[in-house]
Amino acid sequence: MAHKHDPKDPSMAKQVMAGTLATATVNTGGKLMSKASKHPLLVFGLGMVAGYFVYKYRKDIIASATRTIDAGKDFVLHQKENLEDIVAEAKEAK
Known part of the structure; x- marks a missing residue:
């Protein structure tokens, strides 16, 4: 079964950029938090x-998490189908 590309799906470049930005944010945030932890106020x-900001964007956060979970489920299902195809081909070859 061939994978069909949906133009509405986010591109890989956008995902790579988001990952890069997340990594940079975590590194910068770690340095900032080590300095900020000395000032309780x-x-x-x-x-x-x-x-x-979490309250303001809560619906977007939940929607994004739901999309991520659905994408993970789709990925696992697709891999399961691929594995079943490989096993079926191996049985036919014998």
């Missing part, structure tokens, strides 16, 4: 800001 303020 600043940590509280950062928590308030983070909570605000």
